[in-house]
Amino acid sequence: MGHVGIIANPASGKDIRRLVAYGTVVDNLEKVNIVRRLILSLAAGGITKITYMPEYYGIVAGAMESICSRHRPDITVEAAELCLTGTQIDSFFAAEAMAAAGVGCIITLGGDGTNRMVAKGCRHVPILPISTGTNNVFPAWIEGTIAGLAAAVVAKGLVAGAPAVTPSKKLVILKDGQPVDIAIVDAVVLKNAFIGSRAVWDAGQIRRIVVTRGEPHNIGISAIAGQLAPVLPGEPKGVDIEVGAGGSIEVRAPIAPGLIENVPVYQYRYIDLDEVVEVSAPCIIALDGEREVQVREGEKVEIKLTFDGPNVIDAAAALRLAVARGYGIRQITQNHENKEEQ
Structure with a gap:
């Protein structure tokens, strides 16, 4: 079974630097859009369960509900059990709960601050950080669909180690x-x-x-x-x-x-x-x-x-390695007798 965690911080990208500088606001509606694509690509990659951090905006739950019935995947999406505080500590407790539940990787939506809190709780579970914060040195700008596919190949054990997954400082x-x-x-x-x-x-x-x-x-x-x-x-x-x-x-x-x-x-x-x-x-x-x-x-x-920081997924490297091992290719077997009858 493929099991992935998602931590989407509703407060990322909204601090005082939006007032004193000129940063782009990644609002929670856009985070819902990103997570919607994550869910669809995780399911396409064979992930059967998603555990997410509950929060006041309902980003992950809203993303799942907004997928139309024609595209809705057969995947279990459930909230991690934790007492919400509405502060950054929620990301730490969510990462800790996901690591204890045995997720294969954790996808984060936030900036450096969000990923710092996740790093404190994720243990050895690799993380795939998507940038939606103010300071974005640690997370990367990556399309949600690609992030989901990369997370899936790591969580299912199709790829492991460098260059797909590397330690950080x-x-x-x-x-x-x-x-x-x-x-x-x-x-x-x-x-x-x-x-x-x-x-x-x-x-x-x-x-x-x-x-x-x-x-x-x-x-x-x-x-x-x-x-x-x-x-x-x-x-x-x-x-x-x-x-x-x-x-x-x-x-x-x-x-x-x-x-x-x-x-x-x-x-x-x-x-x-x-x-x-x-x-x-x-x-x-x-x-x-x-x-x-x-x-x-x-x-x-x-x-x-x-050099004891979190293990980090490089989405491009993970997918390159997976493809080199045959990921994404399915052999089609045709029925010879049926073909002659047609």
């Missing part, structure tokens, strides 16, 4: 040596010591940046690394950047949609796997674009780079 936040949170793209140390608005959009508040990845075509805070010291998702290293006056470098980077700023850099360096970056003064650390960790006076906080 993460940053572990340690307080007094104990892990308290993670980031999958960037951890940003801010000058102020209070959370306020969760989203990060003001480069003037940044003190330090640690990234797992950063390329010139990225958008968000990791774009600073992309313009200065590019590092690919699969490379066994990250980048540590100290922001501020006193250096000889200024980087121009798109830190939000349509918002390109000049950022002064004091110094920067590549960091190796398992290397730690120490955070000493009181501050707030934003994880994948959202303020999450408060550092108080006297606390010892470190940011550690590891």
Whole structure:
């Protein structure tokens, strides 16, 4: 039996960066459209069960109901059992429940923040992230039909391992040596010591940046690394950047949609796997674009780079590998006697 999880975040792509920058809003109606195509392609790929995260808009349930009777697939679609909070923690609990239920993969609709929460709960279940958020370094823009077909070949075990499914890096936040949170793209140390608005959009508040990845075509805070010291998702290293006056470098980077700023850099360096970056003064650390960790006076906080992030599905590579193994081709056997009679 093929079993797939779907986590569609109804709040993704609606934070303050829509007001202070110029991002596109992927509304929940469009998410319903994407999920509708996901359901149809998952069923065509042989998936017989979908478990989804329940949420206040009813994205997955609405998608299933809106498929016309002529195309409605024979597939079980049911909500994961969890107590809804209406916050980002729902994505974590949904991923945890899906992993426990034995799904073959989890499809996510959201941005970096959504996928960070899923990464905390999905264990070793591979994820296929579809971009519908503000910062979209981790998820990719991919058509729902293709995403569903790729998820199906992975969930049914037709393909596995690289290049179809690859591990990813993460940053572990340690307080007094104990892990308290993670980031999958960037951890940003801010000058102020209070959370306020969760989203990060003001480069003037940044003190330090640690990234797992950063390329010139990225958008968000990791774009600073992309313009200065590019590092690919699969490379066994990250980048540590100290922001501020006193250096000889200024980087121009798109830190939000349509918002390109000049950022002064004091110094920067590549960091190796398992290397730690120490955070000493009181501050707030934003994880994948959202303020999450408060550092108080006297606390010892470190940011550690590891390669223990979630396993990620590359849809194009998964389908190429599946086709090379004969996926999508069915031999047709004709009845010779009937053909002669005709």
